[in-house]
Amino acid sequence: MATASDGGARPRSRPAVLGDVAALAGVSAMTVSRVLNTPHRVRAETRARVLAAVRELDYWPNSAARQLVTGRSGVLGVVSIDTTLYGPASTLYCIEQTARLSGYTVSIASLSALNRRSIEEGVHRLRSQSVDGVIIVAPHESAADGLRHLPPDLPVVAVDAGEDIPVPVAMVDQRAGAIRATRHLLSLGHETVWHVGGPADWIDASGRIEGWRGVLEAEGRSVPEPLRGDWSPRSGHQLGRRLAADPSVTAVFVGNDQMALGVLRAMRESGRRVPEDVSVVGFDDIPESAYFWPPLTTVRQDFREVGRHAFHLLLDRMAGDEEGERRRLVEPDLVVRESTGTPQRP
């Protein structure tokens, strides 16, 4: 034993283990374990002695050993697409914050590609690190296939996913957001509303299109063919030019704020004033939106709330609730700024 030759415990080389603490406190290893896990089951005086020894030796439990015997690791996995994007980054951030409060650590696996294989691989990487559960942030249609073929014994929930998948889902109600944005524009007096949407296989993009189309149809307005961008300002700019060239366009609902930025620029370049000639609404409410020119009317998504919901759904799942909630929707808010107004007819 190294402890013997240490002659006390001062210049310890090897980190202290349970046995060292037990020896110093004059109790069994089991009692030390109990002090750490179920303190109320140990006499106050003994507990104090053990805790003193813990502090003296600077003892910290070995998570691997604990995990080996309990079967739980206290680690959650998050499989996510590009965490550089505002939405996923915010969601991840909030998942971590929430998880921490409940004593969980979060491990991540970012995806470069997005398909069944990459998702399986991401889940697998985390699983082989023995995570207790996994949250998947992959808002793509193509991800659904991955979500249907998960290891059956691993608790999983998804953020932003379609309707017909076998895991619980937390997400912002995209339809509701699109409905609010579109109604807002109609209520200002616009004949109809054009749409610049996100890429075809994004769940969010589809939801927003549905909501937008639904309102127009319900109100009996003409439904222009939606344009599809790739979320980037560049694509918004390109598509914005097409819309700017059409004088009948007076209101545009854009799928996210970054593309809306591109649209704003395209309008300006084409000499169409916002909001006098054309009204523009975005989606997301990124921190920059309020400082666009003009400040952007947009739909705010509470990603923090989504993260919280996802975590709690997962917690239910890990507790074994097979019949828990299957879907938690977060209501988005319309933030009206200066990029929308009553159309001014010549």
Add this chain to the structure above:
Amino acid sequence: MATASDGGARPRSRPAVLGDVAALAGVSAMTVSRVLNTPHRVRAETRARVLAAVRELDYWPNSAARQLVTGRSGVLGVVSIDTTLYGPASTLYCIEQTARLSGYTVSIASLSALNRRSIEEGVHRLRSQSVDGVIIVAPHESAADGLRHLPPDLPVVAVDAGEDIPVPVAMVDQRAGAIRATRHLLSLGHETVWHVGGPADWIDASGRIEGWRGVLEAEGRSVPEPLRGDWSPRSGHQLGRRLAADPSVTAVFVGNDQMALGVLRAMRESGRRVPEDVSVVGFDDIPESAYFWPPLTTVRQDFREVGRHAFHLLLDRMAGDEEGERRRLVEPDLVVRESTGTPQRP
């Protein structure tokens, strides 16, 4: 044994362990372990039999057991401030990508506050999950104190940190970026350059101020008092108004792109044209910058490169290189767009 009553191995309830594979392949557990860790030390034929059994049973090693005996977990920790910010998010993303290629998983600990205690707590959380090493992303002066009081036996590197700390550092050369931005403005013919900087205790903010001031002093120009914002568009807007009110201001170097956005808006609101009346340079090159109005001249930081460097520094550290590199700087690039030009004197 559950295996016995399983009657084969088809409807397994309990996940397979090493012993199950060994039994099926007709070898000892140790041989299976060798096939997985040092395949070349096993006869090809035996190896094939074992691998077949591994596939048949869908065996995956238990990381906790492995870790318990080897002492290594294959997990890296990243302690970071708000990973919603573009810089930290990008860095984190790239650390994860790089780490994955070397077989490491990444666990995260975001900080809400930033001081010695919060950093120690973050490092501690990860450490108690037995990470093999930690990367700290905390670009604050106040973090330095935390960096000086780390557990001595844990490999740690930092991203964005001051000069006098005892761990290796990877970062963008902020001074160099500021120097390029300032020289660019002077070369266009501006008398001097104003500065809107980040919060006082941010390392990056200090570096940018130093670079900016250094150029002005070297060129014998007057050095205006720098203004300090908080990185947000809002603060850039407020400070931009002050600058817009001063007709002698013709060039502004702003500490990040978001504040630059606010400055652009303030200038416009005050009737000062960019770049005809005032030139503006930002820092970061966030994806939106090219679509600001006007498109923003800015300094691009390659966060991906920073992430890569940080990981490799940590790898050296974990290999035991006490005397490895201590500082890796990444050169930033000036991206000239349309927010800068020759001052037009009346």
Add this chain to the structure above:
DNA sequence: ACCGTTCCTGTTAGCGTTATCGCGAAAGGG
């Protein structure tokens, strides 16, 4: 006085993996 009960602590036996040593067989060297 006796018999549950409750409280507190210890003993034993793993959890699933790899380090280490050992042994027989095959291979190389004189």
Add this chain to the structure above:
DNA sequence: CCCTTTCGCGATAACGCTAACAGGAACGGT
């Protein structure tokens, strides 16, 4: 042909912790 060396594999003993049981002491009710 004998003596080393290498190769391929197995037996055993940890790694550090907790589940499960066991047992003694103290307590209260009959």
